[in-house]
Amino acid sequence: MYFGFKISNAIDSIKYALTPPELPEYQSLKMQYVNANGYKDEPSDWFHHASQGTATIPIPYAWLVALEAPKSNPWWLFFGEEELLIGEYMLRHGFIEQPASHSNPDGLPIGIAKTESIYFAGLNRKATAAGFTCAACHTGQLIYADKRYIIDGAPASTDLGLFTRSLGAALGQTVLSGKVNILNGRFDRFARRVLGSNDNIVTRNQLKDDLNETIEILAKSSDTIEVTEGFTRLDALNRIGNQVFNKDMSRPANYSPINAPVNYPHIWTTSWF
Structure with missing residues (x-):
């Protein structure tokens, strides 16, 4: 009976990891940028996507733009194609839509940038990364009437905790798909997007x-959440501190649980903004 209980718990844990959180629906509205500082379009676009050397999203950039959104029910992951994760699905986590441009060729939401040559332990090599910029936390949005107003320097509305769970579910469903040769459509589409003209049996097996390996590493380094952050809030102090003093320095004793979320601050009164 105890053995059966352990199996049941293991199945429940796997199902939880593969199941994305419930998200609010996204309202597709006309967007208007409020640039009180007199930004022209090009400098504002640059600020939204200029790399600051971060790899906040713990997978290569090529994977991020190739992943499909997770199925709401993991038992259906082998059937049908989903929209890309970086599309409207990502906006449901509070991110702000932005069209493709020279600074943002893949049309990622505001505050996500490419960073070249970042080492990934799961790959045991360097690759182009995707990371948050200042704009991710300090660009706000509000809806009035039938418009979505975008305000540089205002507090963000994102829920990083929900996005972390969604990303984990998308990765997990993709990995599981790759283990079932007959029903591997999700992994097959992912591999074709990532590998492009270099798609062959050798590169697929390596992928x-x-x-x-990446899933195993991420599972071992998942955060301890004592207080749910929710939309518009983030425990930035502990998250940044854990990255610098725990992960980067390889000192587990320096880890602090996520337990002090606060509202994203506005920065429009800072002299250097």
């Missing part, structure tokens, strides 16, 4: 190995 599977990289995915598996």
Whole structure:
């Protein structure tokens, strides 16, 4: 009976990891940028996507733009194609839509940038990363009437905790798809997007190995959440401190649980903004 209980718990844990959180629907509205500082379009676009050397999203950039959004029910992951994760699905986490441009060729939401040559332990090599910029936390949005107003320097509305769970579910469903040869459509589409003209059996097997290793590493380094952050709030002090003093320095004793979320601050009164 105890053995059966452990199996049941294991199945429940796997199902939880593969199941994305419930998200609010996204309202597709006309957008208007409020640039009180007199930004022209080009400098504002640059600010939204200029790399600051971060790899906040713990997978290569090529994976991020190739992942499909997770199925709401993991039992259906082998059937049908979903929209890309970086599309409207990502906006449901509070991110702000932005069209493709020279600074943002893949049309990622505001505050996400490419960073070249970042080492990924799961790959055991360097790759282009995706990371948050200052704009991710300090660009706000509000809806009035039938418009969505975008305000540089205002507090963000994102829920990083929900996005972390959604990303984990998308990765997990992709990995699981790759283990079932007959019903591997999700992994097949992912591999074709990532590998492009270099898509062959050798590179696919390497991609599977990289995915598996990355999942294992991420599972071991998941955060301890004592207080749910929610939309518009983030425990930035502990999250940044954990990255610098725990992960980067390889000192587990320096880890602090996520327990002090606060509202994203506005920065429009800072002299250097």
